[in-house]
Amino acid sequence: xxxxxxxxxxxxxxxxxxxxxxxxxxxxxxxxxxxxxxxxxxxxxxxxxxxxxxxxxxxxxxxxxxxxxxxxxxxxxxxxxxxxxxxxxxxxxxxxxxxxxxxxxxxxxxxxxxxxxxxxxxxxxxxxxxxxxxxxxxxxxxxxxxxxxxxxxxxxxxxxxxxxxxxxxxxxxxxxxxxxxxxxxxxxxxxxxxxxxxxxxxxxxxxxxxxxxxxxxxxxxxxxxxxxxxxxxxxxxxxxxxxxxxxxxxxxxxxxxxxxxxxxxxxxxxxxxxxxxxxxxxxxxxxx
Amino acid sequence: xxxxxxxxxxxxxxxxxxxxxxxxxxxxxxxxxxxxxxxxxxxxxxxxxxxxxxxxxxxxxxxxxxxxxxxxxxxxxxxxxxxxxxxxxxxxxxxxxxxxxxxxxxxxxxxxxxxxxxxxxxxxxxxxxxxxxxxxxxxxxxxxxxxxxxxxxxxxxxxxxxxxxxxxxxxxxxxxxxxxxxxxxxxxxxxxxxxxxxxxxxxxxxxxxxxxxxxxxxxxxxxxxxxxxxxxxxxxxxxxxxxxxxxxxxxxxxxxxxxxxxxxxxxxxxxxxxxxxxxxxxxxxxxx
Numbered sequence: 001x002x003x004x005x006x007x008x009x010x011x012x013x014x015x016x017x018x019x020x021x022x023x024x025x026x027x028x029x030x031x032x033x034x035x036x037x038x039x040x041x042x043x044x045x046x047x048x049x050x051x052x053x054x055x056x057x058x059x060x061x062x063x064x065x066x067x068x069x070x071x072x073x074x075x076x077x078x079x080x081x082x083x084x085x086x087x088x089x090x091x092x093x094x095x096x097x098x099x100x101x102x103x104x105x106x107x108x109x110x111x112x113x114x115x116x117x118x119x120x121x122x123x124x125x126x127x128x129x130x131x132x133x134x135x136x137x138x139x140x141x142x143x144x145x146x147x148x149x150x151x152x153x154x155x156x157x158x159x160x161x162x163x164x165x166x167x168x169x170x171x172x173x174x175x176x177x178x179x180x181x182x183x184x185x186x187x188x189x190x191x192x193x194x195x196x197x198x199x200x201x202x203x204x205x206x207x208x209x210x211x212x213x214x215x216x217x218x219x220x221x222x223x224x225x226x227x228x229x230x231x232x233x234x235x236x237x238x239x240x241x242x243x244x245x246x247x248x249x250x251x252x253x254x255x256x257x258x259x260x261x262x263x264x265x266x267x268x269x270x271x272x273x274x275x276x277x278x279x280x281x282x283x284x285x286x287x288x
Numbered sequence: 289x290x291x292x293x294x295x296x297x298x299x300x301x302x303x304x305x306x307x308x309x310x311x312x313x314x315x316x317x318x319x320x321x322x323x324x325x326x327x328x329x330x331x332x333x334x335x336x337x338x339x340x341x342x343x344x345x346x347x348x349x350x351x352x353x354x355x356x357x358x359x360x361x362x363x364x365x366x367x368x369x370x371x372x373x374x375x376x377x378x379x380x381x382x383x384x385x386x387x388x389x390x391x392x393x394x395x396x397x398x399x400x401x402x403x404x405x406x407x408x409x410x411x412x413x414x415x416x417x418x419x420x421x422x423x424x425x426x427x428x429x430x431x432x433x434x435x436x437x438x439x440x441x442x443x444x445x446x447x448x449x450x451x452x453x454x455x456x457x458x459x460x461x462x463x464x465x466x467x468x469x470x471x472x473x474x475x476x477x478x479x480x481x482x483x484x485x486x487x488x489x490x491x492x493x494x495x496x497x498x499x500x501x502x503x504x505x506x507x508x509x510x511x512x513x514x515x516x517x518x519x520x521x522x523x524x525x526x527x528x529x530x531x532x533x534x535x536x537x538x539x540x541x542x543x544x545x546x547x548x549x550x551x552x553x554x555x556x557x558x559x560x561x562x563x564x565x566x567x568x569x570x571x572x573x574x575x576x
Contacts, residue, residue: 065355067353111421131421217495
């Protein structure tokens with residue numbers, strides 16, 4: 001045993017300054033060390049190869065929908081959801097030191113970020129869009145190249161980290177742009193105040209199967225917060241269902257409902273039981 | 289009145305050779321003229337400004353999930369689904385005439401296509417990925433630039449149209465990669481053999497609301513083919529539900545169920561009633 005203090009290592013997908021890293025810092029504060037991973041596959045491998053203690057994975061965006069790849073890898077990995085976090089996505093136009101809004105002719109960012117700033121591009125037809133793999137990496141390149149004609153779209157925190165200059169703030173079309181993240185662990189930890197359960201079920205393909213499966217939750221007045229039929233690989237247009245329910249896994253109602261639902265499902269997997277996010281963080285809430 | 293023959297104009301999102309255009313041709317054959325549109329917004333505007341007769345919009349991919357933007361614009365537009373189409377997405381590595389697999393150092397494509405060819409990039413670490421806005425436009429650029437170091441990832445049809453050379457075929461990680469499209473019209477047309485209904489409902493936010501709403505369909509043994517809770521803009525984490533049901537809109541059961549469900553919904557909108565896709569087209573089925 002050692003008394004040496006070691007910060008919890010949390011892996012995220014993307015480069016330093018990515019929205020995922022910002023979410024990790026907003027959620028867990030300074031007690032953690034963040035670890036960038038280039039792809040979702042390498043993100044989920046980070047716990048297996050013991051380079052990280054926890055993983056933060058995006059699972060849903062209010063505009064772009066469910067991140068199916070995250071759910072798939074979560075199911076395959078056998079990891080457990082121990083917390084969720086919701087952050088507001090705010091996009092800023094970021095240039096190098098010498099840039100001004102008038103000097104910009106090219107804006108690069110991830111295509112999803114570019115598409116979420118449609119109004120800015122319509123108002124500025126002189127500016128060409130260029131797709132990139134990563135919002136934060138775009139800021140890094142723009143600052144490194146010192147080219148006053150090129151800017152990036154990314155978070156304020158990415159501007160802080162790479163010392164980019166915010167040329168125009170909050171250029172996103174919709175302010176109601178939130179991303180939800182799961183914090184994942186090798187160990188199943190359920191806090192006494194947990195009030196939300198995520199699970200995945202697979203149903204026999206017959207009329208009324210979902211109706212029957214939802215019955216136990218309706219009978220016990222357990223609130224359904226999310227439902228989504230998700231294609232199963234190898235069997236196109238057959239579905240798993242992702243459910244979020246408002247309850248504690250050890251409540252009497254839930255124990256009863258889970259026992260009942262087993263009769264109506266061919267597969268059931270509890271992904272986690274955790275405290276629902278009370279605060280929606282703004283990415284402007286922290287410094288880089 | 290004129291006897292002049294005029295081909296039906298079908299708008300799609302992307303450049304010539306995009307998967308959406310291929311889907312339109314596979315579905316409707318040579319009787320149509322396809323019309324490229326740069327964005328989803330301009331796609332849905334194509335009927336309003338009478339430049340197109342029909343629209344083909346992607347709504348779901350087996351790997352990437354539901355295309356929420358298509359559903360949103362469909363709901364806003366008031367257009368009707370008159371048919372669906374499912375095509376298999378096959379990715380090919382495409383270069384200019386002088387290129388060989390060994391000469392390639394950069395591969396550009398849409399980030400979704402790049403991500404769906406992960407195994408190819410792992411096997412070829414000498415190759416750098418570059419994101420672009422469009423798979424077909426990447427082929428066009430690669431062929432125009434005659435640079436034997438750069439290739440694109442796109443469909444066989446894009447290679448045919450821009451006279452690119454296929455350096456390696458079917459580099460997609462998962463063969464079970466299908467995209468589903470809706471054919472949309474200003475006019476509500478329901479064929480007698482239609483067997484699928486898409487609708488969107490909004491529910492009071494209380495326990496059991498969805499269970500109650502599904503009851504009429506379960507009672508009449510109407511099969512539920514898809515369900516998805518979708519965030520409503522302006523009210524994060526409150527949901528609309530998209531439902532696909534196996535039935536005809538004028539069947540006795542469906543008329544009864546739709547009357548029953550109105551009591552349990554705060555909003556209901558029929559998006560269309562159409563014949564379910566029987567064939568899953570392969571993009572290799574046609575020449576460009």
